[in-house]
Amino acid sequence: MYLSRIELDLTKNATRRALSSPQVLHAAVENCFNDRVDKNRKLWRLDRLNGKLYLLMVSPKKPDFMAFAKQFAPAQDGGESRDYLSYINRAQKDKCFNFRLKANPVHNVRDESGERGKVYAHVTVEQKKDWLFKKAPNYGFSLDPDGFDLVETDQLKFFRNKESRPVLIDTAVFEGRLKVTDSDIFIQALTQGIGRAKAYGCGLLTIAGI
Numbered sequence: 421m422y423l424s425r426i427e428l429d430l431t432k433n434a435t436r437r438a439l440s441s442p443q444v445l446h447a448a449v450e451n452c453f454n455d456r457v458d459k460n461r462k463l464w465r466l467d468r469l470n471g472k473l474y475l476l477m478v479s480p481k482k483p484d485f486m487a488f489a490k491q492f493a494p495a496q497d498g499g500e501s502r503d504y505l506s507y508i509n510r511a512q513k514d515k516c517f518n519f520r521l522k523a524n525p526v527h528n529v530r531d532e533s534g535e536r537g538k539v540y541a542h543v544t545v546e547q548k549k550d551w552l553f554k555k556a557p558n559y560g561f562s563l564d565p566d567g568f569d570l571v572e573t574d575q576l577k578f579f580r581n582k583e584s585r586p587v588l589i590d591t592a593v594f595e596g597r598l599k600v601t602d603s604d605i606f607i608q609a610l611t612q613g614i615g616r617a618k619a620y621g622c623g624l625l626t627i628a629g630i
Contacts, residue, residue, distance in 0.1 A: 423477070524592075561602075
């Protein structure tokens with residue numbers, strides 16, 4: 421597994437167009453890998469750091485950023501990658517870490533027959549935080565209700581094609597402190613993501629403080 425990062429050049433028209441369409445970024449991420457039939461999940465998200473915008477990615481194979489950099493990155497920035505699995509394998513049970521997660525907090529509303537119905541986004545800060553608090557044990561970690569925050573929200577709106585209805589994806593960025601409760605499940609969450617809309621920049625959980 422690899423953790424990779426490349427800066428985005430916000431002065432480029434291609435970058436601005438891509439930021440308005442998660443489908444464009446999804447395709448650009450996939451194009452960083454030579455094997456077009458590779459169906460392994462690539463997790464990615466956009467992160468701001470010190471006034472700069474980066475694409476952060478976790479993938480089974482090392483990405484080739486050459487074409488991506490020409491289109492979206494500043495001159496001379498070819499991206500960087502590092503071995504991720506050896507790093508996260510140190511995330512053992514009962515250890516605590518700082519974390520950051522961009523997610524798509526949603527819930528299902530059952531219909532009159534009791535079957536799973538439509539998917540709706542959570543609306544309030546409390547609902548979104550409660551979503552993550554309840555999800556955490558399924559992904560091998562626990563949270564203190566006062567130990568994490570919702571630091572950013574956004575709504576992605578785009579069309580899959582000209583005839584389709586708009587796709588709306590509500591995103592939420594969480595930061596705080598977590599405790600590992602099951603290392604195997606937790607490492608799986610780090611490499612396979614949390615929740616829905618992974619193709620559109622959601623689901624990537626990262627940790628620091630190992």
